[in-house]
Amino acid sequence: MKNPTSVFIVIPTYNERGNIPTLIEALFGLGIPDLKLIVVDDASPDGTAEAVRELAVSYPIHLIERSAKRGLGTAYAEAFQAILAGRVRDWGVPDHVVQMDADWSHDPAVIPRLLDAAREHDVVIGSRYIAGGGIQNWDRSRRALSFFANHYARRVLGVPYRDLTAGFKCYRRTALEALDCGRLSSVGYNFQIETVYRAHTAGLRIAEIPITFTERKHGISKMNLGIMLESFWKVLLLRLRG
Numbered sequence: 587m588k589n590p591t592s593v594f595i596v597i598p599t600y601n602e603r604g605n606i607p608t609l610i611e612a613l614f615g616l617g618i619p620d621l622k623l624i625v626v627d628d629a630s631p632d633g634t635a636e637a638v639r640e641l642a643v644s645y646p647i648h649l650i651e652r653s654a655k656r657g658l659g660t661a662y663a664e665a666f667q668a669i670l671a672g673r674v675r676d677w678g679v680p681d682h683v684v685q686m687d688a689d690w691s692h693d694p695a696v697i698p699r700l701l702d703a704a705r706e707h708d709v710v711i712g713s714r715y716i717a718g719g720g721i722q723n724w725d726r727s728r729r730a731l732s733f734f735a736n737h738y739a740r741r742v743l744g745v746p747y748r749d750l751t752a753g754f755k756c757y758r759r760t761a762l763e764a765l766d767c768g769r770l771s772s773v774g775y776n777f778q779i780e781t782v783y784r785a786h787t788a789g790l791r792i793a794e795i796p797i798t799f800t801e802r803k804h805g806i807s808k809m810n811l812g813i814m815l816e817s818f819w820k821v822l823l824l825r826l827r828g
């Protein structure tokens with residue numbers, strides 16, 4: 587008999603060798619039944635893919651290897667499309683899909699709470715900007731950037747969610763279908779805003795639950811000016827064209 591909630595976690599990686607092994611151990615240590623992991627690695631020069639392959643001997647991990655760094659947004663879109671098409675091994679299509687970063691900014695211990703909230707909602711956002719949520723170890727400029735990006739996107743798009751740029755989310759399978767991943771236009775982190783906006787305009791039930799986001803300890807950030815500019819103009823385009 588099929589498990590009542592089968593769960594896939596999707597993690598995009600670029601140079602996360604220092605983070606991914608301990609994170610994978612922690613994820614499979616959560617005791618979530620029927621958990622599967624999909625890692626999308628963009629030819630990380632630091633050997634992230636190799637580290638994932640070593641752990642795939644012991645755990646149900648599917649590694650999607652792309653030939654060059656092509657952005658977090660396209661990595662997620664590719665994984666989500668493969669999942670919905672049932673193209674990930676013989677694992678079938680899961681009931682829930684969780685997305686998270688590889689760098690320990692997202693605490694694996696929160697995942698059961700995301701799944702819990704997903705009983706009553708189609709999309710659950712792990713939110714830094716509601717009561718009980720927060721950020722550890724971000725300097726003032728990074729906080730200001732995130733605050734501005736959220737404020738801007740919320741005003742332009744006219745949606746009520748406090749953390750539109752959150753990268754820790756859980757979708758019901760039906761919500762992923764409604765996103766129509768082939769249509770997603772974001773290359774970089776704008777993916778986070780675009781997914782929530784599409785879910786909102788599709789009339790899905792979206793909840794935010796509080797999380798504490800912790801800045802990475804290992805590796806370096808991939809945030810850059812191009813990623814910021816993409817968000818600036820693509821949020822406008824989203825509003826104009828839907």
Ligand SMILES: Nc1nc2c(ncn2[C@@H]2O[C@H](COP(=O)(O)OP(=O)(O)OP(=O)(O)O)[C@@H](O)[C@H]2O)c(=O)[nH]1
Pocket residue numbers: 597598599600601602626627628655656657658661686687688689691801802806807808809
């Ligand atoms: N496959 C793939 N993954 C990426 C790419 N860019 C970023 N990532 C991954 O996406 C997740 C989020 O990227 P981060 O660099 O942590 O972004 P951030 O959280 O805004 O920045 P810091 O935490 O400050 O480093 C991490 O797991 C990255 O390894 C990419 O182009 N391709």
Ligand SMILES: [Mg+2]
Pocket residue numbers: 687689691802
């Ligand atoms: Mg990070």
